[in-house]
Amino acid sequence: MIVQVFAPSSGGLHTPGIRYVGFSGDAANASLEVRCGEARMLKADAGDLITITNIDGGATILIAALGNDGANALSGLGLERPDGPVEAPVGFDRTQLGGWLQAHGFDLPAIEFTRVFSRQTPAAERFTIRVSGACTVWLAAPVSEETILAGGGGTFLAEIKRAVNRQELPDPIGEIRDEFRVDSGTARAYEIRKGDFVQIIDVQGRQCSDFMAMRADALENGVERYIDSTVTRTFSGGAYPGPGLFDKFLDQDMQPLLSVVQDTVGRHDTFALACTARGYEERGFPGHLNCSDNISGVFEPYGIAKRSAWPAINFFFNSSILPTDNRLRIDEACSRPGDHVTMRALTDLVCVSTACPDDIDPINGWNPTDIHVRIYKPDRPIRRAIAHRPFNDSEVSMTRESAFNARTSALTRSFQVARDLWLPTSFESTRAIDEYWACRNAVTIQDMSSLLKYDIVGPDAERLLQKCLSRNIARLSVNRGVYALVTSHSGTVLDDGTLFRLAPDLFRWCCGSEESARHLRETAEQDGLKVWIKAHGSSMPNLALQGPKSRELLERVVFTQPHQPALEAVKWFGFTIARLRDRNGPAFMLTRTGFTGELGYEIFCTQDAALTIWDTLMETGADLGITPMGLDALATIRIEAGFMAAGAEFTADTDAYEAGLGFAVDMKKGPFIGREALERNAAAPRRKLVGLLFDGNEVPQHGDPLLIGRQQVGTITSATRSPQLGCAIAMARIAVEHAQEQTQIEVGQLDGHSKRLAATITGIPFVDPKRERARA
Incomplete structure (x- = not known):
């Protein structure tokens, strides 16, 4: 593996005699953010260009490179190491x-890092690596406790410009027992044993692969007996x-055959057949290669009867069914080079995989390519994960466990994806209703680590936030x-969150979407701020401690220095920097905030301190009835408290007033971005967010119509x-002409007319409208 480096022209490390070159972000066909406390990986091949940009300055990035043989390859990078190699297990998530x-x-310890950017490196410094052989590059951004408490951190952007005709195989995720290529337009049958993992890989992207298992x-x-899509659905x-929870492919006897462990695409088809000879003949292509005949051919040695049309799981086949006409629609696949689906065999199986030959439809991008199959031994478990891409051009990152997972996973197997983390939906000894009442009557502890945290730092920080925030x-x-x-220029809500002021020129923004950070960066760059x-990133996991006994619990464990506000002085939306029990305990940021409407606090800490803080709170709060709470209970409490959520109350076409968020404007x-549009809309509002109280317990669905x-x-x-309240409740957006409280309304079900739910319009929040509990 040989890598040529084009080093920074000034600042940071410098390789004498090598001229700095770069390429714009628009030229790169993938990008990867490395945030404070993270370690991220890039797979590179011959001809690729990787540019690493120190977006913020004031932070450190470490880099390592390994060839396909797993050997250290730093010497091929051409970077000087004035401080020598840096040990890997320092200051970042190593999972x-x-x-x-x-x-x-x-x-x-086998991997050797070197420091590329240091805390003294200016912002916007960058260098470019030209790759002349296949390699794996690891980038890590270490963090210290002081960074979290006093502000700082940093973000690095790695942009990769791929060589033409790129193919990619992901790194093995276990010990390979067998692997083979399924050439374009062919099929391959193979056997896997109970416990084996099978990985179906799209080598060049946008390629359908039919799969069946007997x-x-x-x-x-x-x-x-084989995969039955109807039983599975x-x-x-x-x-x-x-x-996750619903991960099984089942046969006609309702016996599970495979469980889905990893999926980097999430869009596949279980409705259509594998392509057939008849399907091509009737469109004017007699004799065209087809997957059904290919499947029959490779299954024949196993004594499996030939079929003219094979049912199959069509991996990477992008199909959809519109509820308006029930027609099956297809488009080009969403898969990219190296995307894959990995499954674990739950019994011994005979499988088949195809590389679909369809070149007359968009499903393979009109260019059929190869499929690669790997079979892994069952000796080493493969973690379950789903792909997360903040933006379309982002490199994929797989969902992972939070810093509190060692405790939460011992209490439940019910997890769901929250951005790029697995978080509990409920706990097995309580479930959602008990957790709900614990939050209302006692105190709950909840992993909320999927919340994004950004520090806005610098002499123009306030000026930028005045322009971008409401x-x-x-x-x-x-x-x-x-x-x-x-808000956007049209007044729509790009993101919401809580902004804390840590110092005159230092703010911490806790939010729900990466879009707001990109918006802030673009605005700062445009204005030259x-x-x-x-x-x-992952360096700041956080807990929500909510309920009327939350303060009583914290009084037992919180220590604050004299220069920080005492716990009793922290009012609603205030915060302090605290330590656990005494001046030598782990430090954390303690805010009086939450998403429940109850008296509550949130704790922001380091990865290393996470389990200590969890254990201390659980032990100290036992007599107060402390209860772990999951996302299911939070969803109910959130609606009762009248808190708006992205994708529900505010969407891409909803302005702040229509989303019920006018109080935050x-x-x-x-002047601020979106002000003119909001002034215009406020003067002539069309829709309003209201509450609905239903006569019974039947709960409507998001998107159901309100009818008069x-x-x-x-x-x-x-x-x-x-x-x-003992009934169903809802938040709804309604025309202002019908938004008066006590108005009787109906919610349409089925076709919207043959079944209706009666409701009465009411105010929001449904419980504690003056927020007296949270202010207590």
Whole structure:
């Protein structure tokens, strides 16, 4: 493996005699953000260009390179190492790196890092690597406790410009027992044993692969039992299974054959057949290669009867069914080079995989290519994961466990994806209703680590935030926070979150979407502002401690220095920097915020301190009835409290007032992005967010229509059954002409007319409308 480096022209490390070159972000066909506390991987091949940009400055990035043989390849990078190699296990999340090294049979100390950018490196510094041989590059951004408490962090952007005709195989995720290529337009049958993992890989992207599996024990008895898509859809409750609770492919006897462990695409087809000879003949292509005949040919040696049309799971086949006409629609696949689906065999199986030959439809991008299959031994478990891409051009990152997973996973197997983390939906000894009442009557602890955290730092930080946020940031004091919106020029809500002021020129933005950080960076660049937006990434896990006894619990464990606000002085939306028990305990940021409407706090800490803090709170709060809470209970409490959520109350076409967020817009401040549109819309509003109280317990769905007579006047945005009110409740967006409280309304079900749910319009929130509990 040989890598040529074009080093920075000034600052940071410099390789004498090598001229700096680069390429614009628009030229790169993939990008990867490395945020504070993270380690991320890039696979590179001959001819690729990798540019690493230090977006914010004031942080460190480490780099390592390994050839395909797993050997260290730093010497091929051409970088000087004035401080010598840096040990790997320092200051960043090592989960992904450790798993990768283990899969290759290496220990963590085997990888050698060198420091590329340091805390003294100016912002926007960058260098470019030209790759002349296949290699794996690891980038890590270490973080210290001081960075989290006093602000800082940093973000690095790795952009990769791929060589033409790129093919990619992902790194092995276990010990390979067998692997083979399925050439374009062909099929391959193979056997896998119970416990084996099979990985179907799209080598060049946008290539459909039909898959079928037969139970080996049934075949021995002369019976064909194979994946049944109807049974599978019924049991999974969806079009196809995915990693998580509903991950099984089942046969006609309702016996599970395979479980889905990893999926980097999430869009496949279980409705259509594998392509057939008849299908091509009737479109004027007699004799065209087809997957059904290919499957029959390779299955024949196993005594499996030939079929003119084979049912199959069509991996990477992008299909959809519109509810308006029930027609099956297809488009080009969403898969990219190296995308894959990995499954674990639950019994001995005979399988087949195809590389679809269809070149007359968009499903293979009109250019059929190869499929690669790997079979892994069952000796090493493969973690379940789903792909996460913040933006379309982002390199994929796989969902991972949070810093609190060692404790939460001991209490439940019910997890769901929250951005790029697995978080508990509920706990097995309580479930959602008990957790709900614990939050209302006692105290709950919840992993909320999927919340994004950014520090906005620099002399122009306030100026940038005044322009991009809907609140008057100039009025925000140190140790105080405020709920705010990031709005577009048309007044729509790009993101919402809480902004805390840590120092005169240092703010912490806790939000729900990567889009707001990109918006802030673009605005700062356009205006030439001296400000940096630094991401904390995985370095700052956080807990929500909510309920009327949350303060009593914290009084037992919180220690604050005299220069920080005492716990009793922290009012609603205030914060302090605290330590656990005494001045030598782990430090954390403690905010009086939450998403429940109850008295509550949030704790932001380092990865290393996460389990200590969890254990201390659980032990100390036992007599107070502390209860772990999952996302299911939070969803109910969130709606009762009238808190708006992205994708529900505010979407891409919803302005702040229509989303019920007008209270977070300060028209008395100076100009800000979206102000003119919001002023216009406020003067002539069309829709309003209201609450609905239903006569019974039947809960409507997001998107259900609000009807007066036969006329639709609004839409359900969120709904749940309220344990406290004893009926179904919902938030809904409705035409202002019908938004008066106590108005009787109906929600359409089925076709919108043959079944209706009666409701009464009411105010929001449904519970504690003056927020007296949270302010207590």
